[in-house]
Amino acid sequence: MAFMEADLRFALLLAIFFIVSASRSTSLPNKESLGIDPQDLGYYKSNVIKCKDGSKKITKQQLNDEFCDCPDGTDEPGTSACPEGKFYCQNVGHIPIKIFSSRVNDAICDCCDGSDEYRSNANCPNTCWEAGKAARGKLKKKIETFKEGVVLRKVEIEKANQAYAKDEADLAKLKSDEKMLKDLVQKLKEQKEVIDKLEEERLKKEQDEKTLREEKEKSMEEATEMGETQHDGAVNNKQDESIDSHDIAVESGNDNRDDREAASSQAVEQYIGEDLDDGDVSEIADTSPYESPKQDKGDSSTSEELSREELGRLVASRWTGESADQKTDNIGNVEEEHMDIDPLVTNEHKVSPSETEEDGAKYNDDDDSYEDDKDEDFEEDHADSDGSYITDEYENPDPADTTVGSSSSWLDKIQLTVQNVLQAFNFFKTPVNVSDAVHIRKEYDDTSSKLSKLQSRVSSLTEKLKHDFGNEKEFYLFYDQCFESKQNKYVYKICPFKQASQVEGYGNTRLGSWDKFEESYRVMAFSGGEKCWNGPDRSLKVRLRCGLKNEISDVDEPSRCEYTAFMSTPSLCVEEKLKELEKKLDQMNTRETQNRDEL
Amino acid sequence: MISLPALLPRFIVTVLITIILLFSSASAWKKDEFRNCDQTPFCKRARSRTPHSLPHFTLSDPSISDGHLTARLLQSISSSDNDSAAGDAPRPLLLRLSVYQGGILRLKIDEDHSDPSAPSKKRFEVPDVVLPDFEDRRLWLSRVSSSDDGSTSSVYLSEDFEAILRHNPFEVQVRRKGSNDPSISLNSHGLFDFEQLREKKEGEDWEERFRGHTDTRPYGPQSISFDVSFHGAEFVYGIPEHASNSLALRPTRGPGVEHSEPYRLFNLDVFEYIHDSPFGIYGSIPFMLSHGVKSSSGFFWLNAAEMQIDVLAPGWDDAAAAVKGRIDTFWMSEAGIVDTFFFVGPRSKDVIQQYASVTGTLAMPQEFAIAYHQCRWNYRDEEDVASVDAGFDEHDIPYDVLWLDIEHTDGKRYFTWDKVLFPNPEEMQKKLFSKGRRMVTIVDPHIKRDESYYVHKEATDKGYYVKDASGKDFDGWCWSGSSSYPDTLNPEVREWWSEKFSLQNYGGSTPSLYIWNDMNEPSVFNGPEISMPRDALHFGGVEHRELHNAYGYYFHMATADGLLKRGNVKDRPFVLSRAFFAGSQRHGAIWTGDNSADWDHLKSSVPMILTLGLTGMSFSGADIGGFFGNPEPELLVRWYQLGAYYPFFRAHAHHDTKRREPWLFGEQKTALIREAIHTRYSLLPYYYSLFRKASASGVPILRPLWLEFPEDKETFDNSEAFMIGESILVQGIYEEGQKSVSVYLPGEQSWYSMRNGAAYAGGQAHKLDVFEDSIPSFQRAGSIVPRKYRFRRSTTQMTNDPYTLVIALNSSLAAEGELYIDDGRSYDFEHGAYIHRRFVFSNGRLTSSSIDLAAAPPREKFSSSCTVERIILLGMRPGGAKKAVIEPGNYETVVEPGPLVLRAGAGSVALVIRKPDVRIADDWTIKVL
Structure with a gap:
């Protein structure tokens, strides 16, 4: 051997x-x-x-x-x-x-x-021999990944199609339930209105009687108890108030300037702090956190109002477009950038993200000039756990209520109850039995709240099914998943068909909402994210490539506020491509043996 | 009674104006931040004077001393003219006239420090700008002649010119001998004023305040102003830097001029400067040229303080007596002395050479420096650099230099690297250099005040910083936060600064790294007008106000000197500077700063660069694409097509803009940009020869048409077209979607389109179709342009590639041209190591012979194995030749129809001598039969 x-x-x-x-x-x-x-x-x-x-x-x-x-x-x-x-x-x-x-x-x-x-x-x-050998080795490895990936992809597609079929069936069922429930609600509503009307009439009658009685008593009292005390008291109150508020005004007038300066200088410092390089951390360590400034200084502010350092920062910010300007120039911008946090995203953020392990290694095919096609849709196998998690449960906080699976039982139950209630109720009995009325109202409220939940489920499912999930619905399971990747101080969170964001500590920047697939399902595009000062709205393009796990990597910002990322996924491990690669390898091997034969 | 309908239009106009004002106030240029003339007391004071309203200055005691003419100037005392005159009587001023070879008159006026009542403070004379050997060229004056009535004195100036001094009122004239008409004169309108230094009077307040900044002005008023008249002038040009879409200087005062500021010379970092304004921007060259059909002349005031210059419309002094053919100008400066130079011309190129003999010619750049540069704020990290570099190769686009802006440093500490983004800077540079490409990093003058930063520590310890008015190190805000500025006026500081560039001192640098000096106006974010306070103190007690416009000059000088030393005076430095002053051409290139991505800025780039060329700064360019904002692809392509002809050819962009590397706008645009860049690379032999010529004589690379056609009035006010050297004319396309353009082609000879070889008659305007693939460019009949038609990754790989000669025949079937070659890197050419050929085509015969610039035999030799692979003949009738015979050797080659450019589908539009394969270095003759 x-x-x-x-x-x-x-x-x-x-x-x-x-x-x-x-x-x-x-x-x-x-x-x-x-x-x-x-x-x-x-x-x-x-x-x-x-x-x-x-x-x-x-x-x-x-x-x-x-x-x-x-x-x-x-x-x-x-x-x-x-x-x-x-x-x-x-x-x-x-x-x-x-x-x-x-x-x-x-x-x-x-x-x-x-x-x-x-x-x-x-x-x-x-160097062809060595390079060729390495390239063949690489290609072989890639083919292995593709082979495995193709299998995974089939499984995924099967799952996806099952899920899709189920969702479609659920939707149909939900829609029929919705119709039924609507009828019930309608009946209860009519009933409730009858009761309400009767009740109203009764109450009005009682009220009228009561008022009459009270008025009589009141007119008698007033005649005796009218006095001056009340009047004096009112005058005193008014005087005190005005003096107090005057004092406050004077005081706050004094304080105002300091406050304003303090706030704005804090703000300036904080903003700059964010922009400084890592090396400058020491300088900003003692600055206080940003508070919303009380006064808008405006751009016309002369140098006298600003400290020399603030002025320097302000001028610098024109070129950098960074925050000193936003701060002193335009409070509107500040709010837009820092206070307008999408509630949806905020909610989601409460969910503690699953642990992600960052693997710096990435498939770097580009420096191999012999790969004529750039293998964007290929990612070498990473053994690490992926950064994805299911979002489904968080979007449906009350699943038990309306989930399709148990629907027959709860709907039957409601129907039964309603029928009982309706039957028990005697329309011709006046005055209305109080307990019956309560019952009906409660039942109406419950049922209509159930209806609205069901309706929202219908609409969200309809919304979901409207999307384009790929030629074989291979991306269907992405719908309820988010993927995360940690890069330096940021965590990037990408939820296909929904939105993408950049999270830093508690700060959350929206990189964009789902736009569409591009380049025949090789790129996921998110657009219309938070606006960049002096720049475009943020956007993100995620380039997909074949890999055995769903995994985000290499988030980058090649142009200001235009982000890119790679994602490996079995969904891109297409059989045709595998065949292409195998053919290529065959060719390489044939050439190799030919060459050897020639020798 | 004004009727309502009459009022209405006025109302609409008012509303419109309001809207326009609102809109313009929203534009980013912060006009309020910069002082206008009315807010500048010396300017306001001087500008409000009428001719001859001041007490006269009278000249007395003219005499010859040490070969100069010296005299005393005394102002007659008046009761009260201005505040400074009250109290003490004016002391006489000292005047000195000197004459230099080539028709240069120098006039100096300063205070007389021998006077016991003179103040101890000396006024600033700008050092190290005038060439060190200039004094050697002084003519020794031996006698002064007086007129019969004793009212004037005169001295010899040149063979054809003399200088006349009128005594009362004092006036200086330069005039042609035997003629009574001057060509240039000073104080013809009695506007000369000189505020002498004096003691502060009790209760007098010298401080000046502007937008919260206080200038203590401890020496009080000291401004100087005077009028200069250019006789026989149609237009005046020069005094950069101003953004303008006109090459000729428009009048700023007088009949027909709406309110205008004077042209301001004050180096400033102006955020988003507007494309057409007399306000000062990054650099200052107080040199003005006049030109008329008959002659040209020039005037240079060596003074680095704030200057304001009015160009006065005819009739400004007396509307009834507007004089045609004379242009009056009014010069004002805040401080310094009168140190002025009159250039007699009489041809425009003479004026340029006369100016160059005072301030020098451009430093001969390396070949890579005149190729294409790729820049962006910022190429973020090593990976980014590698991928941009790879992008050029992938798209077969050549480039020579990749640039790194401020973000590459460790917290804006220059000479350092961000360790995360650029962990292996040397390796990165070596990778680039393996493909013959260089790198440029930025080094600005603001030094971060950080005790742990060695540059700051050294500068502090050695006391090398500029001081504030109280004598402490001046502390201003810039990119690096709290910063101080090295006082490069001091030669010792320049020496220290230059050592920072050695490979040992600049960690992570390699010999293929060159430098970019930005922000050297200097830019101080929290200073008055975004610059340094005027009462800051420099070496020798010089106030910043006195040298402001030259601060960037000394900084640039010290940096270039650093690179020179780094390479043991064997590697020509490349330093790009934003600020500049007269003489900056000796230290490197400059660019027009932070322009914007709009068509107006594209258009104003041409007059700006032409003006720089006229005033010595030939090696200049504008940011391709526009620094601020995102250019539409069409604008970007047009900018590349125009910028490919700028002497300095660099694309640059602000960090908020979208990426705009040439291949990011689709294949078709990529091809157009590649074509534009190829055009430049194919013309590099011609450009390099022009650079050599500019470094030898001062004649610019990009030239106004009138420099080549001085008698053609049509050309005098043309700001859209330009000449490259003597042989190529280019017309920019400055409008979106432009379909046709009118191009004026001067001269009697015809012009050949460089796009398709078609001939156009000279001396007329042609209406031409505009194409997407190029902007109109023409080769002048009678010229030979050397080119290279092979493209490589960078200039480095082109060294041995063969030449193509493009011969454009004139009406007598003749043409001539030149080619200069050297090693493209070292100073060996100064010792004769170069090849300089002259090509002459006449009588069907092309000959190549050597031109020797130097009379002395060369100490060193440069050889080249390059051959000529192709000779293209434009203007010879088809079939006019079938073969060519080459001597020596007497061998034949084919002459056949062929294309002008090597692009698929290019038609045969010329006759081509196929493969003559003669060596470029040899003498030979090719006869066409």
């Missing part, structure tokens, strides 16, 4: 040696094939070659003669003479690629076989 391995290694070394020496020995490459894709060789066979843009015809001598005859680059695939040309590197042992003609003989190694630097001083060793 050990001998075999050594033997193989030797063979490899030998092969590399041959390739390297082969590429060296052809230091004057064949003009007729230089930089040409083998599939294209036929085009260049004849003695007269047409420029592909039809501009003219050239002779074979003009092929790769370091002079651009065809402006489209047809005649110079192997040189840098035509700006629009492409050079084909064979890269034996690895994947062939086409590079821009601007790379040919520029003293930088671009092809792993070094073939692009046939006439420069650059020493480009052939």
Whole structure:
């Protein structure tokens, strides 16, 4: 066994040696094939070659003669003479690629076989074998993930479709229940109105009698007890009040300025504190937390009113668009940015998020230039728990009440009760039996509250089912889930079909509400988040890629307030893509064996 | 009685004006924060004077001393003209006239410090701006001639010019010998005034207050003002920096002028400056040129205090006697002395060269510095840098320099790196440099007042900071929070500062790192007018008011010196500065600061850059795309198309803007931007040659049309088109969706479109269709432009690429051009290590011969193996040639129809000499048959 391995290694070394020496020995490459894709060789066979843009015809001598005859680059695939040309590197042992003609003989190694630097001083060793091996290894690993992912995806889709069917059925059931319950409520309502009317009449009668009686008594009392005391008291009160309030006004007048200054300077400091780099933490440690300033200083404030430091910060904030300006310039902005917290989000935030483990590693395919397609939809398997959790229960705080599963029993019960109540009630009995009336009212209230709950359930379910969940409803289960990722001091919370936010301590910034899928379900777009000062509304795009867990990573802000993130999910592990990858691997392997055979 | 219908329009107008005012007050430019002339006592005082209203200054005792003409100037005493005159009698001033080679007259007027009653405080003379060898070129005056009546004295100025001093009232004139008409004159309108330093009188208040800032003005009023007249002038130009869409300076006072501020020269960090205003922005060059059909002249006042300059409309002094063909100007400065230079011209390029002989020519940049720069506030971290770098490669767009703005530092402590965002700065720079690309980092003058920051500690310990009026280190607010500013007026401080750039001292720097000096006006966020208080104190007791406009100049100088030392004087520095002063061209490039992403700013960039070029600052540019705001893709593309011709070609953006790297606007826009950048790279051989010429003679790279066509009046007020050197004319497209444009092509020869080779007659305006793929550009018939038609990742890989020569034949089928090449990096060219070729085409024969700039034989040699791969002939009839014979060697090559540009689908519009393959360094002849 050990001998075999050594033997193989030797063979490899030998092969590399041959390739390297082969590429060296052809230091004057064949003009007729230089930089040409083998599939294209036929085009260049004849003695007269047409420029592909039809501009003219050239002779074979003009092929790769370091002079651009065809402006489209047809005649110079192997040189840098035509700006629009492409050079084909064979890269034996690895994947062939086409590079821009601007790379040919520029003293930088671009092809792993070094073939692009046939006439420069650059020493480009052939690295195709190693690179090819690594690439194949990587591709294999990726295929494994895809294979597993495809299975997971099928399971997910099945679950999703079951859930979808169930939700649809539930909705239908709920709708019929709703209709029934509506009828009951209607009946009870009519009943209640009758009772109410009778009751009202009775009460009115009683009231009238009572009033009459009281008026009589009152007129007798007033005649005797009218006096001056009442009048004096009123005057005194008024005087005291005015003196007091005057004092207060004077005092607060004195305090006002200090308060204002203190508040606003605190505010300024706090704001700047937020903007300072980590290195500056010490400076802001002793500043007090931000309180809403009492006075709007306005932009017209002269330097005299501001401390020199405040002035500096204020001016700086024009360029930075940061908060010193918001503070002293525009209270409206401050409120918008810091006080307007979406109640929905706030509610959700109370839910303690499940533990997320941040794994810094990410699939970095980009520096592998041999992957012609960027594998955005692939994420290597992470063993860690994902940062997702189900939100369903929090949105339906009273599930027992209206959940479809138990509906028959509770609805039957209600029906029964109502019927009993209605039967027990004697319409023709006057005056109304008090206990019956109470009963009816209670029943009406209960039933209509149940109806409204049921209606809200119907509407939320209808709302849910309206969404586009993908071609195979593969994203259906995302609806009731949120995904989290912790990056430095922020936790990013992404709830597909709902909203996304950035949480820092108790602060919550809305990055956007669900907008749509983009690029055929490869990107989840959230838009219309909190407005950025001097910038756009915040927005987020989550790029999906194949992975075995639902997991958010690499949240970034490439442009101010325009966020991006990656999410790995089995939902993107599509079978076609797997087949494509397998085909690619096959090709790579075939090439490899071919190359070996050629040796 | 005014009827209601008559009132109504007025009402509407009023409402409209109100709306406009409201709207404009909402614009971001904080006009109130900056002093206007009326809020500036010296300006208000001087501007309110009428001609000859002051007591006359009389010249006495003219004599020759040490080769100068010296005299005394005394103001006749009047009862009470202004507040400063009351009390003590004025002392005589000292006047000194000197003459320099090439037609330069220097006039200095200062207080006489030998006078026992003179104050101990000396007025500031700006040091280190005039070239050190300038004095060597002084002509020794040996005699002064007096007129018969003794009312004037005159001295020799040049072969054709003489300087005349009128005694009473005092006046200086430069005039052509044998003519009575002056070309430039000073104090022809008796507006000369000189507030002498004096003791404060009891009860007198010298303090000035502006928006809560108090200027203690311990030395009181000391302003200077005078009038200067340019005779035979159609227009005046120069005195940057102002944002303007007019190259010619518009009058600021006189008939037909609505209220206008004078042109203000006061270096300021103006937030969102508006595109057309006489207010001062980042830099100041007090140099004005006049131009008329017959001649040009120039005037330079070496003074670094706040300056205000009125350009006076004809008839400003007497509406009834408006004189045509003369432009009067009025110059006011808060402090300093009169140290003025008169340039006789008479051709416009002479004026520019005369000015350059005083303040110097631009420092020859490295080749990478004149290629494309990619900047943004901010490329956030190493990953961001890597991905932007990769983006250029992915889209086959060349670039040479990636820039890092303030956020790369550790808490705005310059010379440091944010350890989280940039943990491996050296590796990052090396990665870029492996593709021949450089990096630039920002180093501003505000030093964070942090005891643990070594720069602050050293500066504090050594006492190197600018002091406040009380003598303590001045403490102002800027990016770094509480900050102090190194006093780079002091040569010792400059020395110290320059050492900070050594590879040892600047941790994380590598030899491929260059520098950007921003905020050096200086910008002080909590200071008066966002700058330093005027009573702050510099080296030698100089008040900030006296040197304000030159603060950035010294800072720029010290930084450039640092890079020079870092590279052992073998690596040409690159330092971009925002603030500048006369002479800044010797230290590096400048840009027009924080412009905005709108069409107006695109348009004003051209007159701004042309003006800078006329006043020495040839190496300048505007931020491509506009710094503030988000340009529409069309504007961004147009900006790249125009900016590709700026001498300094950099894209930059504010951090609130959307990303705008060239490939972010769809494939079609990417292709257009790539094409624009390629245009610049293909013209780099031509640009580099122009830079060399500018560094040798001072003639700018971007030129107003009138500089090349000085007698064509049509060109004098053209602010939309410009020349690149002598051979290329470019017309910007400044409107959204523009379909056609009128382009005036000057001269008698025709012009060839650089887009399709079509010929257009000169001396007329052409209405042309506007295309998306380029802005109109033309090669002048009779010129040869060297280009490179191969594109690479950066200039580094282009070194050995072959040349293409584009020959545009004139009506006699002749043309000529030049090419300058050196190693693109070092100073070896100063010792002869360069190739300088002249190409001449005539009688069907193209010859290449060597031009030697230096007379002495070269000490060092530069060689190049580059060849010429293609020669394009424009203006030769099709089939006019079939083959070419090359000498020496006597071998033949093919001449055939071919395209002007190498793009798919490009038609054959010219004759192309295919593969002559002659070496660029050799002498040769190619005969077309």
